Amino acid sequence: MKLLVLGGTVFVSRAIGATAVRRGHEVTCAHRGRSGLGPVGVTDVFLDRDVDGDGGIAALGDHRYDAVVDVAAQDPRWVAEAIDVLGAAAGHWTFVSSVSAYADASTPGRDASAERVPPLDGVTPEQERYARAKRSSEDVVLQALGEKAFVVRPGLVVGPGDPTDRYGYWPARFTRGGPVVVPDVLDAPTQVIDVDDLAAWVVTAAEHRLVAQLDAVAPPQPLRDVLAGSGGGEHELVGVSQERLGELGxxxxxxxxxxPLWVPQPEMAGFGARDVTASLAAGLVLRPLAETAERALDHERDLGLERARRSGLSVAEEREVLRALG
Ligand SMILES: NC(=O)c1ccc[n+]([C@@H]2O[C@H](COP(=O)([O-])OP(=O)(O)OC[C@H]3O[C@@H](n4cnc5c(N)ncnc54)[C@H](OP(=O)(O)O)[C@@H]3O)[C@@H](O)[C@H]2O)c1
Structure with a gap:
């Protein structure tokens, strides 16, 4: 299969490109080259989706792909332009959206048929922009290419290559001893997806031309079990109330x-409790969490466990919290 990945140099889209190469597909990754190249074995095409004309998506106009994967995060116009240039000739189209596109984050057990946030408009507040841009981008794809589109909505994507430092905080933290500060909502339903499980499903979906809108996360587990499965089983967990954590900044x-992994409860109890029965029936295959934790920890070790993190508590910050608790 000739697969085009719009992106392909970073985390999710990179894993999709790498998985497709491993399966023997002919993969092109289109990006600006600012974050490096796509994985070994792909053809890199340099273009800027903010540019009109030949330097932009139009550069791909003469090409035909069996499948296209788009991860555009912010701008539905990018999605529309890609479809204008490539949509008619493409055999299958995947848009990587997000569970953030759902309107109701509080009710557990909702599935992909749930109501979504409103589309973007001229007065969208900044904090709603990401979710509503995803919603509007989905609409563009579904209206233009609904008969050959897969809209996949991942929850928290974890594993090697994560640029956000979120989930990796926990396996990294559990390599150190001592009491571990956790939110005292350990029953909170929690869902993650390994980046390579997501990538495998996206490539399988393209191979089989899956037409669907589905969530990409593992079934919910209590936060307690996710922490235990991420290396925390033997550690002393110090549960701190959400209110106290807020007071401590x-x-x-x-x-x-x-x-990371803590989402305010009960307001967001549905965020980590999506019903993924239909996703599993449609080919989503999940590895054990322990394997994901191990892979994430390898990545953390490569980056350096002592580095300044983008997410999580530093050693000093955790000590400060413990001291404040007395
Ligand atoms: N991480 C999560 O937990 C999570 C959860 C749910 C959904 N998602 C979704 O998953 C997707 C993540 O994608 P990702 O991991 O591949 O990261 P990303 O940061 O969204 O990837 C951006 C890709 O697009 C390219 N790009 C950026 N600006 C460009 C431009 N102007 N023109 C052409 N290419 C451009 C980048 O390469 P250059 O910079 O080199 O151009 C890179 O290859 C996003 O859509 C996100 O919303 C993520």
């Missing part, structure tokens, strides 16, 4: 001074 989810 510790943020949920991501960023500096955060506890």
């Amino acid at each position: 510790v943020r949920p989810w991501s960023g500096p001074r955060s506890l």
Whole structure:
């Protein structure tokens, strides 16, 4: 199969390109080259989706691909332009969206038929932009190419290559001893997906021309089990209330001074509790969490366990929190 990945140099799209090469497909990755090249074995094409004319997506106009994968995160116009140039000739089209596109993050057990956030408009607040851009981009794909499109909505993508430092915080933290600060919502339903499981499903979907809208996450597990499966089974976990964490300046989810995997409860109890029965029936295959944790830890070791992190608590910050608890 001739596969075009729009992107292909970073985490998710890179894993998709690498998986497709391993399966013997002829893969092109189209990007600006600012974040390096695509994986070994692909053909890199340099273009800028912000540029009109030959330096932009139009450069691909003479090409025909059996399948196209687009991960565009912010701008539905990029998605529309790619479809204008490539959509008619493509045999299959995957758009990598996000579970953030769903309107209701509080109700557990919702599936891919759930209502989505409103589309982008001129007054969309900045904090809603990502989710609503995904929604609008999905609409562009579904309206133009609904009969050959796979809209896949991943939850938290984890594993080697993650540029956000989120999930890797936990396997890295558990390599050190001592009490571990955790949010005291250990029953909170939690879902992740290994980047290579997502990539494998996207490539399989292209091979089989899957037409669907589905979520890409593992079935929910309590946060307690995810932490245990990520190397935390033998550690002393110090549960801190969400309120106290907030007072101590510790943020949920991501960023500096955060506890990744923690999403505010009960307001976001549905975020990590999506029903993925249909995804599993449609070919999503998941490796054991312990394997993902091991792979994420290898990546953490490559980056350096002592580095300044994009997400999580530093050693000093965790000590400060423990001291404040008395
Ligand atoms: N990580 C998660 O937990 C998670 C969860 C749900 C959904 N997702 C979705 O998964 C996708 C992640 O994609 P990703 O990991 O591949 O990372 P990404 O950062 O979205 O990848 C961007 C790719 O597009 C290229 N690119 C950026 N600007 C460009 C431009 N102006 N013209 C042409 N190419 C451009 C980049 O290469 P250059 O910079 O070299 O051009 C890179 O290859 C996103 O859509 C995200 O919303 C992620």
